[in-house]
Amino acid sequence: MTNPPLRLALIGWGAIAQTAAALLDSEQVEVVAVATRSRTGARPDVPASARRIVDPTELAATQPDVVAEAASSAGVGPWGRAALTAGADFIISSVAALADEQLLDLLRDLAGRRGAQVHIQPGALAGVDGLAAARSMGIDAVEHRIVKPPLAWMGTAAEDMCRLHPLSEPVAFFHADAAETASRFPKNANVAMTTALAGIGPRATKITLVADPDATTNRHEIAAHGAFGELNVAISNNPLPANPKTSSLAALSLIRAIENRTQAIVI
Secondary structure (H helix, E strand, O other): OOOOOEEEEEEOOOHHHHHHHHHOOOOOEEEEEEEOOOOOOOOOOOOOOOEEEOOHHHOHHHOOOEEEEOOOHHHHHHHHHHHHHOOOEEEEOOHHHHHOHHHHHHHHHHHHHHOOOEEEOOOOOOOHHHHHHHOOOOEEEEEEEEEEOHHHHOOOHHHHOOOOOOOOOOEEEEEEEHHHHHHHOOOOOOOHHHHHHHOOOOOOOEEEEEEOOOOOOEEEEEEEEEOOEEEEEEEEEOEEOOEEEEEHHHHHHHHHHHHOOOOOOOO
8 A cells, every 4th residue: 555645835935845746756746835025916826735824833734744945034934833743844934934933933843842843954064974973973163155256146135245246256255153043144155054963053153155256156165173073065056947046956855855755765
């Protein structure tokens, strides 16, 4: 006897959610709900199996097994509470929201009381599994360097910190801990909190943001050392075709997080 499909609710219907819905195996995963900002306007791209919802109070009626957020930091709190209260697991993509320690504690407590799980998917990063494993033996320091083309930093606080155009050489324009970085750059440095929560925490994790005129991809460089040894990971992400501001791996990591809920063997 085969198991019934995993019932999935997607929060947000941007490039990441649409890519996930398109690539997931429909025999193993059924998209039962898609949360959008408004119900007005035709959206033929929304899966036929999905109910369009706009408010967290509508979520429980769709009976999801898993709720995957792919919208914004502002949506993590209300949709996370709704998902966990309904007993569904909650996958977070907008990890910058967890720079709010009260929200992090609330979701942790609610998940524990409801027998559910909050899953922080790695997004555009690699090596998060190794960092999290190393924590058991002890990590002394973690540094995360985020290198992007100047245009990728346009429209952010970076414009007040350095001259992004013209720029003739790489400029490290911001140094701070992960909590401050995620708060000030919630979209462009969202994964700073992922590194922090996998390792030694938001206040101890050091982040450097770099604008590099020669960069053609978004690059993440993570270095850690401790009793376990040393970890050095670098990854350069190509943009998602549907949204050049989003890394392809951000969508692919979400797909993996969802598919792992359906597999007999998980890596």
